[in-house]
Amino acid sequence: MVNINALLFDLDGVLVSTETNHYLAWKAIAQELGVPFTEHDNESLKGISRADSLKKILGKGGLTISNEEFDRLMTKKNNYYLASIAEINQSKLLPGVKELLILAKERRIKMAVGSSSKNAKFILEKLNIQQYFDAVIDGNDVQIPKPNPEVFLKGASALNSLPIECIVFEDAQSGVEAALAGNFNVIGVGNPALKNVVTHYLNDLTEFSIDNYAQLIRN
Numbered sequence: 223m224v225n226i227n228a229l230l231f232d233l234d235g236v237l238v239s240t241e242t243n244h245y246l247a248w249k250a251i252a253q254e255l256g257v258p259f260t261e262h263d264n265e266s267l268k269g270i271s272r273a274d275s276l277k278k279i280l281g282k283g284g285l286t287i288s289n290e291e292f293d294r295l296m297t298k299k300n301n302y303y304l305a306s307i308a309e310i311n312q313s314k315l316l317p318g319v320k321e322l323l324i325l326a327k328e329r330r331i332k333m334a335v336g337s338s339s340k341n342a343k344f345i346l347e348k349l350n351i352q353q354y355f356d357a358v359i360d361g362n363d364v365q366i367p368k369p370n371p372e373v374f375l376k377g378a379s380a381l382n383s384l385p386i387e388c389i390v391f392e393d394a395q396s397g398v399e400a401a402l403a404g405n406f407n408v409i410g411v412g413n414p415a416l417k418n419v420v421t422h423y424l425n426d427l428t429e430f431s432i433d434n435y436a437q438l439i440r441n
C-alpha cells in the first residue's frame with residue numbers, strides 16, 4: 223500500500239479561476255490579429271503555455287508573423303491579463319480550497335503548486351495563500367510545458383516525495399496527461415470533460431475528503 227503524503231495543485235481552474243481574465247486578454251489579441259475567437263476557442267488554450275496559446279490563435283487565422291511581433295503580442299497579452307488580475311483577492315478562491323489548505327497544513331501533508339503560468343507566484347501572493355505551499359513550480363521553472371510531466375516531477379522532487387506518493391489536482395486535459403505521464407495519482411476537478419479521462423473526478427474541492435484520500439486513490 224502506498225502512502226499518500228503530498229498534494230500537488232494546478233493553479234488556474236483548481237485553486238482559483240482566472241479563465242475569464244485569460245479569455246478576455248486573448249480575445250483582445252485575436253481581435254488585433256483579425257482572428258475570430260470565442261469561449262469555445264478558449265477551451266483549447268486551457269493549461270497550455272502562453273507561446274503555444276498564441277501559436278494556436280495564429281494557426282486558426284492561418285497567420286505567420288515575425289519573432290519580434292510574436293514576442294510583442296505575448297507581452298501585450300500578459301499585460302492585459304496582469305492588469306485585470308491586479309485586484310484579485312481571496313474571494314476568487316474556488317469552493318473548498320481554503321478549507322482544504324488549512325486542514326492539510328494541520329495534518330502536515332506537504333503541498334505544492336504546479337502551474338504552466340509564469341504569474342503563479344504573483345497570483346498566490348494576491349490570494350494570500352502562498353504560505354500553505356512548500357514549493358511553487360511555475361512556467362519560469364520548467365523547460366517543457368504540460369502535457370510533459372516536468373512541472374509535477376519538479377514539484378514532487380521539491381517535496382521529497384515520489385510521484386506515487388502524490389495526488390495531483392488538475393482541471394485541464396494537458397495537466398491530467400502530464401500527471402499520468404509522470405506516474406502520479408490524479409484527480410480531475412471542475413471540468414466535466416475530464417470525467418472520461420480520469421478515474422477520480424470532483425466537481426470542486428469541497429468534495430475531497432482528506433480522511434478518505436488514501437482509500438479514494440486505491441479504489
Ligand SMILES: [Mg+2]
Nearest residue numbers: 232234235393
Ligand atoms: Mg488549470
